[in-house]
Structures are given as structure tokens and as C-alpha cells.
Amino acid sequence: MGASANPAMTTNPYQAAAQAQQGAMGRTAAGLTETAAQGIGNYQNPYESQVVGQTLRDVGQQALKAQNTLGAQASAAGAFGGSRHGIAEAEMAKGYTQQMFDQAARMRQQGFNTALGAAQADRAAQLGAAGQLAGMGQQAFGYGQAIQNQQMQQGAMQQAAMQSLIDAARRQYGGYTAAPQQGLAAMFGGANLTQGTQGSSQTYQPGLYDYLTLGAETAAKVYGM
Amino acid sequence: MSGGKGGRSNKEVTMPKFAETVTQQGIGLARDVSGLGYVPYYGPDVAAFSPQQEAAFRGTDIMAESFGMPTTGGAQYMPQAQTFDGGIQGYSSAPAFEQSVDQLAMQRPGQAAYLESFTVDPMTGQAGSRSGARQPVALEMQGGRKGK
Numbered sequence: 001m002g003a004s005a006n007p008a009m010t011t012n013p014y015q016a017a018a019q020a021q022q023g024a025m026g027r028t029a030a031g032l033t034e035t036a037a038q039g040i041g042n043y044q045n046p047y048e049s050q051v052v053g054q055t056l057r058d059v060g061q062q063a064l065k066a067q068n069t070l071g072a073q074a075s076a077a078g079a080f081g082g083s084r085h086g087i088a089e090a091e092m093a094k095g096y097t098q099q100m101f102d103q104a105a106r107m108r109q110q111g112f113n114t115a116l117g118a119a120q121a122d123r124a125a126q127l128g129a130a131g132q133l134a135g136m137g138q139q140a141f142g143y144g145q146a147i148q149n150q151q152m153q154q155g156a157m158q159q160a161a162m163q164s165l166i167d168a169a170r171r172q173y174g175g176y177t178a179a180p181q182q183g184l185a186a187m188f189g190g191a192n193l194t195q196g197t198q199g200s201s202q203t204y205q206p207g208l209y210d211y212l213t214l215g216a217e218t219a220a221k222v223y224g225m
Numbered sequence: 226m227s228g229g230k231g232g233r234s235n236k237e238v239t240m241p242k243f244a245e246t247v248t249q250q251g252i253g254l255a256r257d258v259s260g261l262g263y264v265p266y267y268g269p270d271v272a273a274f275s276p277q278q279e280a281a282f283r284g285t286d287i288m289a290e291s292f293g294m295p296t297t298g299g300a301q302y303m304p305q306a307q308t309f310d311g312g313i314q315g316y317s318s319a320p321a322f323e324q325s326v327d328q329l330a331m332q333r334p335g336q337a338a339y340l341e342s343f344t345v346d347p348m349t350g351q352a353g354s355r356s357g358a359r360q361p362v363a364l365e366m367q368g369g370r371k372g373k
Contacts, residue, residue, distance in 0.1 A: 162273070166313060180257075188251050190247055194243070207233065
């Protein structure tokens with residue numbers, strides 16, 4: 001739908017929302033059981049063993065030099081190979097060995113801590129990104145909803161206008177077909193105006209008795225009766 | 226009418242000519258109009274959905290499809306809208322009305338015929354057998370000289 005209107009748009013907001021939601025849910029779900037230790041391996045220095053080994057060799061070289069110096073000092077004192085020389089060498093070796101262990105342990109501890117910190121930071125960043133992705137998905141969904149609502153509103157306005165046209169046509173048709181009744185009503189309205197225009201006429205035809213009475217009354221007047 | 230002393234008294238109620246004319250014409254018009262019958266409307270009743278609304282409907286399908294939910298699959302629920310003169314797009318109730326009338330004539334032909342006998346035949350224009358103009362008349366109250 002949208003791609004045809006905008007060739008640059010390859011996905012619709014709902015697809016984007018669904019993909020974002022799936023991604024966010026997947027990463028968040030994985031984070032429920034995952035620990036930072038699982039990611040440490042990804043951040044450990046691959047050259048750590050070489051660095052530690054080199055450091056041990058350096059300490060070994062120092063130990064060797066110190067042993068030679070100790071031997072020369074013992075020779076100069078005429079005590080080379082003696083018990084005191086032996087004790088001094090043993091103490092020196094013990095010290096250098098301890099130094100080697102300490103340095104190796106410190107370096108490996110530092111490497112572990114660095115990797116652990118990186119793994120923790122990475123995990124937090126990924127979970128944060130998952131949350132952000134979920135938010136962006138929600139935003140994309142909102143875009144889709146807003147567009148759809150706009151379409152519905154404008155579409156409803158257009159439909160309402162069309163309905164108004166239809167209603168107007170229906171009213172006109174109703175007026176057309178009701179014209180005879182309208183005419184009838186108008187005619188009866190006019191007929192009502194004629195009420196009160198009725199009149200009456202009264203006529204009287206005299207009978208025989210009327211004439212006899214009239215004759216008697218006339219005779220009485222003439223003869224003074 | 227009354228008689229006094231052998232004479233006859235006659236009283237007549239009269240109406241002006243124009244009033245009697247309009248009364249008779251009105252009654253005649255009413256009789257004819259009563260036979261008109263129902264005049265159906267064949268135009269649009271309900272406006273069709275607009276393209277914007279159709280787009281929104283498709284959007285709902287796309288939304289559902291994007292989240293793996295069931296969609297209409299493009300199925301149409303409403304019938305195909307008709308285009309009337311003037312570009313009006315909508316639906317008419319006329320087909321459903323005609324179907325109901327036909328159904329009545331088929332299921333209850335006697336009643337349908339009785340119903341139609343009161344009004345004009347919509348095809349021929351002839352007055353129905355029971356229309357006002359064809360109602361039987363037996364004049365029984367036409368006393369006096371004018372009623373003969």
C-alpha cells in the first residue's frame with residue numbers, strides 16, 4: 001500500500017512495529033536467564049596467555065641474572081656451593097617464583113575483571129537497546145494507527161457528504177411522488193374557506209284555509225264586524 | 226317543511242356555486258389520489274464507503290497480518306456499490322424491496338392480490354378493482370326535488 005505511494009518505503013509501520021517487538025521480546029527473553037559470565041569469553045584478551053607467558057619469561061630472566069650475580073658474589077667470597085650459597089639461592093628462587101605467580105594472577109584477574117565489565121556493559125546495552133527497540137516499535141504502531149484514523153475520519157466525512165446528496169435526492173423524490181397528496185391537501189384547504197358561505201331560502205305556499213281566513217278578515221274590516 | 230293553516234313552508238339550504246364546485250372536485254381528487262398506491266423509490270439509500278475508508282479497512286488487514294492475526298483476506302462484506310447519475314455511489318434498498326414484494330406474491334398470492342386491488346396497476350395504470358372509484362354506491366339519502 002505505502003510502497004506504491006512512496007517507492008523509498010519498503011515496509012509499513014505495522015511490519016516495522018512487529019519486527020521491533022519480536023526483536024525486543026527475543027532479546028529481553030534471552031536476558032532473563034543469561035548471566036554476564038556467559039559473555040566474558042567474548043571479551044577476554046586473546047593474547048593474554050602470550051602476555052602472561054612473556055611476563056613470566058621476563059621474571060625468569062631476572063631470576064637468572066640474579067642467580068648469576070649471587071653465584072659471582074658467592075665465588076668472590078669463596079662460598080660458592082656452600083650451604084649459605086644454597087640457602088641464598090633457594091630464597092631468591094622462592095622470591096622470584098612468588099613474583100611470577102603474583103604477576104600472573106594479577107594479570108589474569110585484571111583480564112577477567114575487564115572482560116566481566118565489558119560483558120556486563122554489553123548486556124546492559126543490549127537490554128537497553130531492546131527496550132528502545134520496543135519503544136520504536138510502539139512508535140511505528142502509533143504512526144500506522146494515526147494514519148489509519150486520519151483515513152477513517154476523512155473517509156467518513158466524504159461518506160457523510162455523499163449521504164447528504166442521497167438524502168437530498170430522496171427528499172426531492174418524496175416531494176415529487178407526494179405531489180398529488182399535497183395538491184389534495186391544498187384543495188381541501190381551499191374548500192374549508194367556503195365554510196360559512198352556506199345560505200338558506202324559505203318559501204311559503206298558502207293553502208285553502210289561508211285564503212278562507214284572509215276572506216273572513218277582509219269581510220270583517222269591510223262590514224265593521 | 227311544515228304546513229300552517231293549510232299552506233306549505235319549504236326551507237332549502239343552499240351553497241354558492243364556486244363552493245359546491247370545489248367541494249366536488251376535491252372529493253373526486255381524493256378518490257383518485259387514494260388509488261395511487263405506494264410509489265417505490267429506486268434511487269440510492271445509503272452512501273458507499275469512500276476510498277479513504279476502504280484504505281483504512283485495508284490498513285486494518287495489514288496491521289493484523291503484520292502481527293500474525295487473522296485477516297479478511299480481501300473478502301468483501303458489503304455488496305458492490307452502484308454508481309448513480311451524478312457520480313453518486315451507494316446502495317439501494319429497491320432490490321430487497323422488490324424481492325419482498327415478489328416473495329409475498331409467491332407465498333401469499335391471495336393477500337398480495339387483495340392488497341394490490343385497492344390501487345392502480347403500476348404497469349397498466351388501470352384502477353384497481355377495489356379502488357375508491359369502483360366502490361359500490363347506493364344512494365338512500367337524496368330526498369327533495371334535487372335528489373331525484
